[in-house]
Amino acid sequence: MRIMLVGDVVGRAGRRAFRTHTPRLRTERKIDVVIVNGENSAGGKGFTRKALDELYAGGADIVTSGNHVWDKKDVFDFIEDEPFLVRPANYPEGTPGKGYCIFPFKARNIAVVNLSGRSFMPPLDCPFQKAEEILAEIGDTADIVVLDFHAETTSEKLAMGYYLDGRADIVVGTHTHVQTADERILPHGTAYITDLGMVGAHASILGVRSDLVVKKFLTGMPVRFEMAEGPAEYAAVIADIDDAGRRRTRIERVMIREEEHRA
Numbered sequence: 001m002r003i004m005l006v007g008d009v010v011g012r013a014g015r016r017a018f019r020t021h022t023p024r025l026r027t028e029r030k031i032d033v034v035i036v037n038g039e040n041s042a043g044g045k046g047f048t049r050k051a052l053d054e055l056y057a058g059g060a061d062i063v064t065s066g067n068h069v070w071d072k073k074d075v076f077d078f079i080e081d082e083p084f085l086v087r088p089a090n091y092p093e094g095t096p097g098k099g100y101c102i103f104p105f106k107a108r109n110i111a112v113v114n115l116s117g118r119s120f121m122p123p124l125d126c127p128f129q130k131a132e133e134i135l136a137e138i139g140d141t142a143d144i145v146v147l148d149f150h151a152e153t154t155s156e157k158l159a160m161g162y163y164l165d166g167r168a169d170i171v172v173g174t175h176t177h178v179q180t181a182d183e184r185i186l187p188h189g190t191a192y193i194t195d196l197g198m199v200g201a202h203a204s205i206l207g208v209r210s211d212l213v214v215k216k217f218l219t220g221m222p223v224r225f226e227m228a229e230g231p232a233e234y235a236a237v238i239a240d241i242d243d244a245g246r247r248r249t250r251i252e253r254v255m256i257r258e259e260e261h262r263a
Helices: 011-028 049-058 073-077 127-141 154-163 210-219
Strands: 002-006 033-037 062-064 100-105 108-116 144-150 170-174 191-193 198-201 232-242 247-257
Touching: 002 011, 002 144, 002 170, 011 033, 011 049, 011 198, 011 232, 011 247, 033 144, 049 062, 062 108, 100 127, 108 127, 127 144, 127 154, 144 154, 154 170, 170 232, 191 232, 191 247
Parallel strands: 002 033, 033 062, 108 144, 144 170, 170 191
Antiparallel strands: 002 232, 100 108, 198 232, 232 247
């Protein structure tokens, strides 16, 4: 089985790039399942119905999220009804939505889990303990387990990778919007990367207009961020799993940079 995990889709430029490149990649690379983090897809923060539908139309099978999941209030109108939209599972009991889903593909069930880190992030329940609870709850109902760990620090993401090594098939980090170059198969077989990166305007700072971010750093004053437009980068990984032995055989980075117009 070949699973593609796509980094945080940021704003209109990211949605356009996702719609443009995902169908081609699915065909050319023979992708079976696409998992994408969409928490920045609507104006850089959160989900709208339109933004979520664009991700599905572009080829997303499962959509994960993170700390911006609640930033657009209309998400409450549909999150309970979306079987393959997940939010961090370590929100307190009673939070709308679900922290993981089971996606059926042919004769396999794929569990896709979403967790949020706690270092320099909103204070939520312990993601390590929650991961343990979810694995026990899933039991034998899933043939493949995938985790999107939405976290800030490399150390916390690496710790989660090693904590679940051999128990989850794929562990990927999201949130920083910068793709890391440390994709690997961990000692007990888990496919891992610290951060997938983003799908968003390439000439930007994490998808935001660079001049506005620089102004904030220079002045220390509040600045209204606007999403950058123009040619995009598309960051993802492709992970191969041997169906017969459930061995994670390969993980490969994907980086597409659309043509830039230079002065």
